[in-house]
Amino acid sequence: MLSGLLNGLFSGLSLGSVLLLAALGLAIVFGLMGVINMAHGELMMLGAYTTFVVQNALKPLGGIWFDAYIFVALIAAFIVTAIFGVVLERGVIRYLYGRPLETLLATWGVSLILQQLVRSVSWQFVIGLIVFCAFFFGGLWFLAKRPNFEQFRGWAIALLLPISAGIALSLGNYLGQAYGLLMTKPWFGAQNVDVTAPRWLRGGLSIADTQLSYARIFIIVLTIACLFGVYWFLNQTSWGLRIRAVTQNRSMSACLGIPTQKVDALAFAIGSGLAGVAGCAVSLLGSVGPNTGQNYIVDTFMVVVVGGVGKLVGSIIAALAIGTANYIIGSNLLVDAFSFFPPLAEFFRFFSTISMAKVMVFALIIVFLQFRPAGLFPQKGRTVDA
Numbered sequence: 001m002l003s004g005l006l007n008g009l010f011s012g013l014s015l016g017s018v019l020l021l022a023a024l025g026l027a028i029v030f031g032l033m034g035v036i037n038m039a040h041g042e043l044m045m046l047g048a049y050t051t052f053v054v055q056n057a058l059k060p061l062g063g064i065w066f067d068a069y070i071f072v073a074l075i076a077a078f079i080v081t082a083i084f085g086v087v088l089e090r091g092v093i094r095y096l097y098g099r100p101l102e103t104l105l106a107t108w109g110v111s112l113i114l115q116q117l118v119r120s121v122s123w124q125f126v127i128g129l130i131v132f133c134a135f136f137f138g139g140l141w142f143l144a145k146r147p148n149f150e151q152f153r154g155w156a157i158a159l160l161l162p163i164s165a166g167i168a169l170s171l172g173n174y175l176g177q178a179y180g181l182l183m184t185k186p187w188f189g190a191q192n193v194d195v196t197a198p199r200w201l202r203g204g205l206s207i208a209d210t211q212l213s214y215a216r217i218f219i220i221v222l223t224i225a226c227l228f229g230v231y232w233f234l235n236q237t238s239w240g241l242r243i244r245a246v247t248q249n250r251s252m253s254a255c256l257g258i259p260t261q262k263v264d265a266l267a268f269a270i271g272s273g274l275a276g277v278a279g280c281a282v283s284l285l286g287s288v289g290p291n292t293g294q295n296y297i298v299d300t301f302m303v304v305v306v307g308g309v310g311k312l313v314g315s316i317i318a319a320l321a322i323g324t325a326n327y328i329i330g331s332n333l334l335v336d337a338f339s340f341f342p343p344l345a346e347f348f349r350f351f352s353t354i355s356m357a358k359v360m361v362f363a364l365i366i367v368f369l370q371f372r373p374a375g376l377f378p379q380k381g382r383t384v385d386a
Contacts, residue, residue, distance in 0.1 A: 007210045009324060014216035016323025017223035018285070021278035022296055023303035023315045024230055025271030028243070030304055033264055035093055036100060038108040040300065041293025042115060043272050046084060047077035047279025048288040049118065052193050059196075067198040070280070074222075077276035085272025089265050111293075119190045119290045128172030135164035192289035201284065215284045222281060226274060231312065233270075243267050299326070299358075302365055308375030317376060322361060330357030 026040050054073040058065050088110060096103040139160045143149055149156070197215050204211040234240040245253045246263045254260050282292060303322055307314025328334060334348040351360045372378070 006207065007212075009328075010210070010212050010216065012324030012327035013320060014213075014219050014285075014323075015327055016320040017220045018278055018281050019296065019299050019303050019323050020316060020319035021223050021226060021281060022275055022300040023307070023319055024226065024312075025274035025278075026300055027271075027304050027307070027312070027315050028230075028267050028274075029271040033093075033097065033267070034100065035097075035268075036104045036107070036301075037093075037271075038104060038297070039088065039111040039114065040107075040271075040275055041295075041297030042111045043081045043085065043275035043293070044279035044282060044296060045114070045118070045288070045290065045293040047081050047276030048195070048283040048292050049188060049193075049279075050077040050080045050276065051280045051283045052188075052195050052288055055195055067200060070198055070201070070218075070284075074277055074280050077280040078273040079276075081276030081279070082269040082273035085268045085275075086265055088272070089268040093268070094261070094264070115290045118188055122176075124172045124176035127175055128168040131171050132164045132168035135167055136160050139164070188290075190290065192287035194287050195283040197284050219281045219284065222277070226277060227312075227316070230270075230274070234312075239263070239266060299323075302362070306365055306368065306375055308377035311375070311377040314375055314377035322365075325361050325364070326354075326357050329360050330354045 022040065022044055025043075026037065029035055029037055029040075051070075051073040054076050055066075055069050058069040058072065088107075092106050092110065093103060096106060140156065143156050201215045201218055204213045205217065206212075234244060242253070242258050242263050243266070245256075245258060246260055250260060253263075278296075279292070282288075282296070299322055303315055303318045306322070307316070307318035329348070329351055330353060332349070332352050335345050335352055338344040338348060351357055369375075
């Protein structure tokens with residue numbers, strides 16, 4: 001019984017650590033800009049696939065290079081997802097501030113695009129997309145050098161868009177038919193891929209007849225390191241001060257000369273990068289596929305809502321509580337604990353699967369929000385209701 005409880009608490013703590021890693025980035029974005037980023041799970045997916053690519057790149061080197069690939073993968077996952085986050089903020093979200101429904105729908109569309117991009121995109125599509133971007137954005141960049149560009153910007157976009165699309169479509173179809181690129185895929189496909197942990201992360205630590213996985217211990221340590229890093233950045237740097245200022249009062253911060261657009265882009269980059277790090281951690285727990293992020297996105301949002309928007313301490317408590325509750329309810333620990341009272345044991349047996357455990361946890365969260373709708377640590381100040 002003791003070993004089962006210890007294993008359940010440890011597994012729940014490691015799951016909560018993954019949720020906290022993802023929720024840290026989401027809390028920064030949601031707390032600062034009020035943006036509900038439905039593509040946050042797909043950023044985790046990109047981080048997990050980046051880990052897979054780095055692993056395959058360093059595997060032929062063997063030895064210490066392969067054993068240390070996880071650290072290279074963490075850096076690469078953060079950079080790749082941070083860059084994509086900036087592109088997403090600059091290309092989509094910046095035009096939808098103050099319109100939460102449109103932002104939710106737009107980011108949900110981006111999440112579907114990313115899933116299909118990984119699952120079924122062909123070389124023909126990739127070449128066409130590159131050609132389109134080169135002609136469209138290159139044309140805008142060239143025309144932007146003209147002094148009166150803003151006067152005919154709309155006409156330029158209306159002209160460049162069909163021309164670029166036509167050239168890209170024609171060239172893509174020609175190359176697809178000539179070289180058979182329609183059925184060939186440049187990357188992963190619909191099947192899941194496996195990430196092999198370094199040798200020093202295999203096995204586990206034996207305590208009280210329980211095997212504590214080294215990979216899960218590494219995830220917990222990684223979460224603590226990221227937590228301290230985010231705390232230091234937000235409280236000890238000038239840009240962290242700007243982020244906190246914009247979070248509390250955007251209009252006053254703009255009046256004081258803080259570049260709110262740069263702050264938004266930086267916050268989105270950091271939040272997206274943390275999602276990539278979370279994806280790297282997730283890749284150590286199982287196979288990686290196009291739907292990897294969808295397994296965590298709902299729980300991540302619940303962490304932010306329960307903890308309180310923009311509250312670091314609240315996110316920590318909520319992530320650990322939700323992760324532990326999911327694992328303990330989804331296992332047979334509660335069934336064994338209440339075996340002396342069969343009706344209650346049967347009740348918990350009904351919820352002792354992963355999917356039903358989520359249902360019960362969500363029900364408990366709904367009950368909790370009836371009493372504390374603003375979360376564990378609600379925002380305070382004049383701008384809470386603004």
